[in-house]
Amino acid sequence: MTRALVAEFDDADRFIAALKVSRAEGLEPVDALMPFHIPEAAKFLAGRSPPIRLIMAIAGFGMAILAYALQWYSAVVAYPIDSGGRPLNSWPIFVLVPFEVGILAASIAGFIAFIVGSGLPRLHHPLFAYPGIERTTQDRFFVLVARGDSDDADDRARRILFEAGAVSIGACEA
Amino acid sequence: MSLAIPSWRGAREAGPPLLPESATDASITAMIADPVLRGSAGRGWWIAMACAAPLALITVIAIARLFWSGIGLFGINATVVWGIPIANYVWWIGIGNAGTLISALLLLTRQQWRASINRFAEAMTLFAVCIAGLFPILHLGRPLYFYWLAPYPNTMTLWPQWRSALVWDFWAILSYLLFSIVFFYVGLIPDLAAFRDRSVSRRGRVIYGAFALGWRGSARQWRLHNVFYMAMAAIAVPLVCSVHSIVGLDFAASLMPGWQETIFPPYFVVGAMFSGFAMVVLLAAAIRWGFGFQNVLTVRHFEAMALIILASSLIMTLSYATEWFSGWYGGQAAERGEIAFAFAGAYAPLFWLQLVCNCVAPQILWWPRMRRNISALIAVSLAILAGMWFERILIIWNTLSHGYLPSMRRLFVPTLEDWLLLIAPLSLFAMLFLIFLRLLPAISIHEMRQLRHERSRP
Numbered sequence: 001m002t003r004a005l006v007a008e009f010d011d012a013d014r015f016i017a018a019l020k021v022s023r024a025e026g027l028e029p030v031d032a033l034m035p036f037h038i039p040e041a042a043k044f045l046a047g048r049s050p051p052i053r054l055i056m057a058i059a060g061f062g063m064a065i066l067a068y069a070l071q072w073y074s075a076v077v078a079y080p081i082d083s084g085g086r087p088l089n090s091w092p093i094f095v096l097v098p099f100e101v102g103i104l105a106a107s108i109a110g111f112i113a114f115i116v117g118s119g120l121p122r123l124h125h126p127l128f129a130y131p132g133i134e135r136t137t138q139d140r141f142f143v144l145v146a147r148g149d150s151d152d153a154d155d156r157a158r159r160i161l162f163e164a165g166a167v168s169i170g171a172c173e174a
Numbered sequence: 175m176s177l178a179i180p181s182w183r184g185a186r187e188a189g190p191p192l193l194p195e196s197a198t199d200a201s202i203t204a205m206i207a208d209p210v211l212r213g214s215a216g217r218g219w220w221i222a223m224a225c226a227a228p229l230a231l232i233t234v235i236a237i238a239r240l241f242w243s244g245i246g247l248f249g250i251n252a253t254v255v256w257g258i259p260i261a262n263y264v265w266w267i268g269i270g271n272a273g274t275l276i277s278a279l280l281l282l283t284r285q286q287w288r289a290s291i292n293r294f295a296e297a298m299t300l301f302a303v304c305i306a307g308l309f310p311i312l313h314l315g316r317p318l319y320f321y322w323l324a325p326y327p328n329t330m331t332l333w334p335q336w337r338s339a340l341v342w343d344f345w346a347i348l349s350y351l352l353f354s355i356v357f358f359y360v361g362l363i364p365d366l367a368a369f370r371d372r373s374v375s376r377r378g379r380v381i382y383g384a385f386a387l388g389w390r391g392s393a394r395q396w397r398l399h400n401v402f403y404m405a406m407a408a409i410a411v412p413l414v415c416s417v418h419s420i421v422g423l424d425f426a427a428s429l430m431p432g433w434q435e436t437i438f439p440p441y442f443v444v445g446a447m448f449s450g451f452a453m454v455v456l457l458a459a460a461i462r463w464g465f466g467f468q469n470v471l472t473v474r475h476f477e478a479m480a481l482i483i484l485a486s487s488l489i490m491t492l493s494y495a496t497e498w499f500s501g502w503y504g505g506q507a508a509e510r511g512e513i514a515f516a517f518a519g520a521y522a523p524l525f526w527l528q529l530v531c532n533c534v535a536p537q538i539l540w541w542p543r544m545r546r547n548i549s550a551l552i553a554v555s556l557a558i559l560a561g562m563w564f565e566r567i568l569i570i571w572n573t574l575s576h577g578y579l580p581s582m583r584r585l586f587v588p589t590l591e592d593w594l595l596l597i598a599p600l601s602l603f604a605m606l607f608l609i610f611l612r613l614l615p616a617i618s619i620h621e622m623r624q625l626r627h628e629r630s631r632p
Contacts, residue, residue: 012627032393035199035368036623037400041393049394052401060409070325074333083337093337096420097345103413104349107356107406114360114402118395121387128390134371136391137364139199139623 002030003173004144005157006130007166012038015141018164019044022145025160031144033127033136050117052110060106064098071097130172147171192287193626194469202470202622206615207372209465215612218464223608229601236594240312247591248313253584254574258592259313261567262599264421265449266306267347268442268562271418272450273299274354277361278410281403286628287478289621290470293365294461294607295454296358297614301606302453303354305599307347310340312595339424346420353413357406360399363389364620418443425569431508432516432573435500441493448486448532449562452555455479457607459552461616470617473546480545483558487536494533508578515576516568520585524564525572531561 009015016038022029023044032041075081076088115121127133127144136142143166145157158169193202215223240247250257273295280288311320323344325334334341367389370382389395419439426438455476462471501509516525535557538544545551571586588596610616 033391034393034396035203035391036364036620036627037396038393038627039397039400042397045393047394049398049401052398053405056405056409071336074325075336079331079333081335086337090337096342096416096423097336099416100345100349100413100420103409103416104353106409107353110402110405111356111360114398115387117398118389120389120395123383123388125388125390137368137371137389138203 003147007143007161008168009141014165021164028146030146033142050113052113055113056106056110059109060102063105064102067098067101126173199623206619226601226604230605233598233602249587249589254586256570259309263309264566265563266302268446268449269453270299270302271414271446275414278407281407289625293618294616297610299354303351342420346417350417365615418446430573431512444489451483452558455555477545480539484539491533512576516572528561528564531557
């Protein structure tokens with residue numbers, strides 16, 4: 001649990017500028033909340049994300065191989081049917097099902113990686129108790145900065161955030 | 175005559191904008207969310223529901239009747255072994271393919287007008303694929319054994335026949351349906367959170383909150399969301415193409431005249447996009463009128479869709495011509511006979527109607543004024559949806575009624591069950607779509623905000 005200052009912004013550009021200034025001034029932005037995706041925002045925050053695309057690729061190809069192996073086993077070993085002398089391992093036809101289920105597996109694995117990597121599901125978060133935070137899904141932007149060791153450090157952080165255009169600043173546990 | 179696809183940049187330079195200049199994040203949210211969360215359904219919605227629901231119930235009755243009596247209720251016979259349910263399947267899966275294809279393709283090609291249409295196009299996909307998935311099961315002789323299509327440990331030590339088109343269909347539809355649900359849901363999560371935070375009732379907050387999974391809109395969540403959503407779009411395109419290609423292969427992998435053609439898979443994919451865009455135009459027009467979304471579903475959106483419909487129509491026409499040419503050029507009597515039968519046989523009036531609907535009617539969209547005329551576009555879309563259904567049914571009827579053995583040639587006569595299962599699912603679709611409109615944002619709120627943000631940047 002981090003004690004943080006929460007600065008509210010009503011404009012995306014001021015919000016990004018505040019993140020930039022916070023980093024430049026030695027503050028530690030711990031989170032940034034926004035009503036839509038702004039690619040630049042994540043650059044100012046620490047932390048690693050799971051490699052979603054790699055996970056999807058591994059799951060997709062893995063499932064495809066498994067599906068092909070299942071078809072091969074059932075058609076060649078477990079239940080061979082001689083259909084007009086066609087090869088038992090009818091590979092051009094056997095790639096259809098692995099292709100479909102491979103993409104399905106990639107999507108499900110990616111979904112799980114996205115959910116876990118995003119820290120979801122978490123129906124209640126301490127941040128939800130902060131007054132006005134619900135506007136982050138409507139039209140407001142919030143920058144969370146880790147609080148300093150002293151009141152002086154907090155005052156400095158507040159001043160920097162106000163100068164960057166914050167419309168309100170408060171404190172919370174996040 | 176301008177034929178340039180109205181790109182975002184172009185839209186800013188010329189013509190009305192995709193969003194009103196005065197739009198703010200708050201006004202966009204309120205415009206899309208409040209009719210659902212705070213407004214009443216309105217008379218139009220109730221009238222539409224009152225029309226759709228009883229007819230949707232007929233779908234259930236027709237299916238119950240079919241399960242009780244068997245597939246002898248259909249007009250199929252020993253020659254024309256496939257009938258209206260299979261045509262319906264192909265038609266619905268075509269509509270179903272289009273939503274995800276439209277959403278993913280437009281995302282990958284960075285068409286920003288997509289933001290207004292992708293959500294309901296994806297919903298259209300889900301409902302259409304659910305309906306499509308019913309038909310192969312309804313057409314099974316013993317539908318209660320449909321699960322034999324899946325490999326599972328069984329005391330009979332049986333396995334599915336992997337070379338069977340029915341098995342491909344099973345996996346294609348199942349994979350596509352589940353994939354589309356994930357794609358739709360992921361795009362919806364931030365908007366569900368917006369609904370959670372804007373809902374006026376506790377019930378709304380709890381239900382939308384549970385489905386939003388606790389989304390906070392943090393930069394990290396948005397980044398992962400974007401990476402995953404783009405990756406899903408990238409794999410959606412080959413998936414969609416493969417699903418309708420497999421439907422094409424159901425025919426092309428056979429030995430019947432008029433079916434055994436390599437052009438079928440791509441031609442089916444374009445057909446899906448063609449009919450799908452026609453359905454999207456109809457739904458967009460209905461939503462625009464019903465919710466008063468003139469600001470976000472602008473004439474420019476309709477114009478862009480009209481251009482894609484026009485291009486698809488040209489590709490369809492070329493595909494038809496290629497099909498006839500290769501049938502004739504191949505020199506086989508059966509192939510040539512089948513084509514002659516299509517042009518002048520028992521079903522010829524429907525065939526000519528198909529050509530008028532799919533090839534001729536969309537040509538009015540060469541005129542910019544027609545592309546901007548929503549009534550004209552609705553008329554063309556209705557023609558295309560009818561024309562594409564004629565195409566699906568005629569692919570089946572023409573070939574099966576005019577096979578290799580002249581003594582076996584018979585026609586198909588639709589029965590009451592055929593008609594019920596042709597018309598009633600349309601109402602089921604309408605009913606599901608009406609429910610969607612009352613529960614979820616029909617337009618992606620967060621993407622509209624992003625669009626506004628990008629527009630305001632230099």
